[in-house]
Amino acid sequence: MCGIVGHIGPKNSVDVVIEGLRRLEYRGYDSAGVSFLDEKNQLHLIKKEGKLQNLIDALGDTQFTAESCIGHTRWATHGGVTDENSHPHMAGRISLVHNGIIENADVLRADLKEKGFQFLSETDSEVFLAIVCTAMDSGLSFFDAVTTSFKKIEGNSAFVILSADEQELIALKRSAPLVCGTLKSSQRAMVSSDAYALVGLVDKLYFPEDEVVCRVSHTSKEMVQFFELDGTPSSRFDIKDQEMSLDSTDKGNFEHFMLKEIYEQPALIRSLSQFYLNGEGLKAIEEMKALGPKKVHISACGTAAYAGSVIRDYIEGLARIPANVELASEFRYRNPIIGKEDLGLFISQSGETADTLAAQELCQENNVSTLAIVNVEGSTLFRECDKNLLIRAGVEIGVASTKAFTQQALTGRLMVAGLKGELADENLKSGLIKKYNLLAERIDQLLENCDYIKDIAENIYNYKGYFYTGRGQYYPISLEGALKLKEIAYVHAEGYAAGELKHGPIALIDENMVNIAIVGPELYDKTVSNIQEIKARKGKIVTIGPKGDKGLEKISDFYIPMDFEGLEELAPLYVNVANQLLAYYMAKFKGTDIDKPRNLAKSVTVE
Numbered sequence: 001m002c003g004i005v006g007h008i009g010p011k012n013s014v015d016v017v018i019e020g021l022r023r024l025e026y027r028g029y030d031s032a033g034v035s036f037l038d039e040k041n042q043l044h045l046i047k048k049e050g051k052l053q054n055l056i057d058a059l060g061d062t063q064f065t066a067e068s069c070i071g072h073t074r075w076a077t078h079g080g081v082t083d084e085n086s087h088p089h090m091a092g093r094i095s096l097v098h099n100g101i102i103e104n105a106d107v108l109r110a111d112l113k114e115k116g117f118q119f120l121s122e123t124d125s126e127v128f129l130a131i132v133c134t135a136m137d138s139g140l141s142f143f144d145a146v147t148t149s150f151k152k153i154e155g156n157s158a159f160v161i162l163s164a165d166e167q168e169l170i171a172l173k174r175s176a177p178l179v180c181g182t183l184k185s186s187q188r189a190m191v192s193s194d195a196y197a198l199v200g201l202v203d204k205l206y207f208p209e210d211e212v213v214c215r216v217s218h219t220s221k222e223m224v225q226f227f228e229l230d231g232t233p234s235s236r237f238d239i240k241d242q243e244m245s246l247d248s249t250d251k252g253n254f255e256h257f258m259l260k261e262i263y264e265q266p267a268l269i270r271s272l273s274q275f276y277l278n279g280e281g282l283k284a285i286e287e288m289k290a291l292g293p294k295k296v297h298i299s300a301c302g303t304a305a306y307a308g309s310v311i312r313d314y315i316e317g318l319a320r321i322p323a324n325v326e327l328a329s330e331f332r333y334r335n336p337i338i339g340k341e342d343l344g345l346f347i348s349q350s351g352e353t354a355d356t357l358a359a360q361e362l363c364q365e366n367n368v369s370t371l372a373i374v375n376v377e378g379s380t381l382f383r384e385c386d387k388n389l390l391i392r393a394g395v396e397i398g399v400a401s402t403k404a405f406t407q408q409a410l411t412g413r414l415m416v417a418g419l420k421g422e423l424a425d426e427n428l429k430s431g432l433i434k435k436y437n438l439l440a441e442r443i444d445q446l447l448e449n450c451d452y453i454k455d456i457a458e459n460i461y462n463y464k465g466y467f468y469t470g471r472g473q474y475y476p477i478s479l480e481g482a483l484k485l486k487e488i489a490y491v492h493a494e495g496y497a498a499g500e501l502k503h504g505p506i507a508l509i510d511e512n513m514v515n516i517a518i519v520g521p522e523l524y525d526k527t528v529s530n531i532q533e534i535k536a537r538k539g540k541i542v543t544i545g546p547k548g549d550k551g552l553e554k555i556s557d558f559y560i561p562m563d564f565e566g567l568e569e570l571a572p573l574y575v576n577v578a579n580q581l582l583a584y585y586m587a588k589f590k591g592t593d594i595d596k597p598r599n600l601a602k603s604v605t606v607e
């Protein structure tokens with residue numbers, strides 16, 4: 001969703017901020033803007049609806065020598081997609097950018113209007129600007145105006161505010177991502193909603209907690225100073241060296257980030273098992289046993305929720321601990337029964353998904369232990385949970401999640417090994433390492449020779465609709481397969497438990513529908529019967545099934561052979577890669593924007 005970048009330093013701040021915004025495009029946005037101070041200390045504002053290029057075109061060829069700049073990519077919530085509603089918002093000598101939602105904006109706006117503030121946009125963000133300006137008009141300093149105004153607003157938000165008079169930025173947040181960075185050798189200080197915008201530009205990262213005020217100025221010795229809302233110095237922030245490299249942020253020889261990320265999976269799987277089974281991460285897995293939950297409540301959204309279903313089956317099937325998985329957006333409103341000895345497990349790539357964070361908060365309020373399986377270190381979920389297992393997927397740029405899903409499920413499997421105390425047994429441990437390596441090898445083989453999946457995609461991409469079906473452990477894979485296709489190819493696709501189709505959806509089957517049927521070694525006969533039911537109604541059949549199964553191949557229009565041997569409970573993740581490729585190539589034939597599909601945001605920070 002919205003992205004924030006702020007920069008203060010002796011070099012041209014506008015260029016640095018534009019580069020940062022370019023990196024944040026993957027999060028999804030519908031307009032972009034910058035506000036900067038020129039060498040004459042004049043505050044400028046340029047913002048445009050649409051792609052970042054529109055903003056770059058509006059900036060023209062002028063080389064600005066601005067030392068301070070803030071920028072924003074907006075994903076509309078309050079007010080339509082227009083130039084006026086784009087950020088930054090400016091009044092007098094102040095401009096600001098905002099991520100999140102001000103829940104009491106309407107009430108505040110009415111009051112401010114009555115007092116004579118002239119609003120230029122329909123956004124809730126401008127309401128905060130109005131309160132700050134009104135507070136300054138009444139004699140408060142910039143710092144005090146921001147902090148008192150912040151106390152008046154409700155909801156989760158992050159702000160960066162630029163003051164022309166102070167020549168500094170103030171950044172602060174409540175339950176929204178915010179990171180500061182510095183590169184002392186270049187007198188550079190930055191702030192962003194996403195550490196990815198700062199890669200290669202700073203060498204120290206600072207993660208402030210909620211309601212910590214970050215004062216950013218390249219003229220002060222510290223460049224970033226932290227305060228509590230009452231103005232006293234704060235130590236409520238973490239510091240980390242910037243470790244991400246610029247290589248991780250480029251597509252290399254791949255046409256899309258999504259394809260690059262699909263191909264990264266075998267190497268990531270190997271390094272995940274190395275880290276948790278043989279390396280530094282072993283202790284974290286071994287510590288899982290002490291959690292000894294009576295029941296596990298898994299909450300997540302979208303793809304992460306489907307990874308949650310795979311993990312639920314590992315928890316119940318292998319550790320025999322009751323577990324349920326729920327969409328985070330439903331869990332918190334359902335008044336769930338959470339026992340004292342239960343465990344809340346939250347799965348997320350970004351660690352910033354608002355619904356997942358709210359579900360975690362509910363578990364925390366119920367005083368149960370919370371555990372995150374998460375990709376982004378330092379994210380809100382990472383910090384809020386009692387324990388964390390990082391999925392070690394690296395930056396995922398494609399909005400459609402691929403490698404994160406695989407790593408989430410596989411980290412979950414390792415967590416279950418920990419819960420069961422499996423790793424104390426060297427044989428079980430080395431068996432697990434072998435299985436992870438075998439999975440990586442099978443995915444490598446699938447990726448090396450996947451032109452036929454592209455051919456299948458070319459044959460089926462223009463049908464009316466798609467049913468993905470699977471049973472047992474392949475049911476969540478069918479849901480995930482359908483979600484991937486919907487997201488990037490903009491076609492209607494549904495995932496179904498294969499046995500459920502005849503209870504209604506089969507009415508939709510005719511010669512214009514495609515069934516992507518997953519047939520694993522388990523429940524084989526029943527799943528094949530379900531394929532026959534579709535075939536009898538003239539549906540096109542694409543089967544993902546055991547290699548060498550001539551009978552199954554014969555009843556299918558297209559066949560994707562899988563070598564399931566030895567993969568056992570990891571086999572669903574292998575099948576999922578075939579689904580990822582199929583969705584990718586279908587989207588390519590459709591000509592959609594694969595890495596940044598319409599209407600979607602990489603990380604959904606509103607409920």
Ligand code: M6R
Pocket residue numbers: 301302303304305347348349350351352353356399400401402484487600601602603604
């Ligand atoms: O960052 P998270 O894993 O918490 O995100 C959850 C979902 O928004 C995400 O998985 C979404 O469904 C993806 N676009 C799926 O490809």
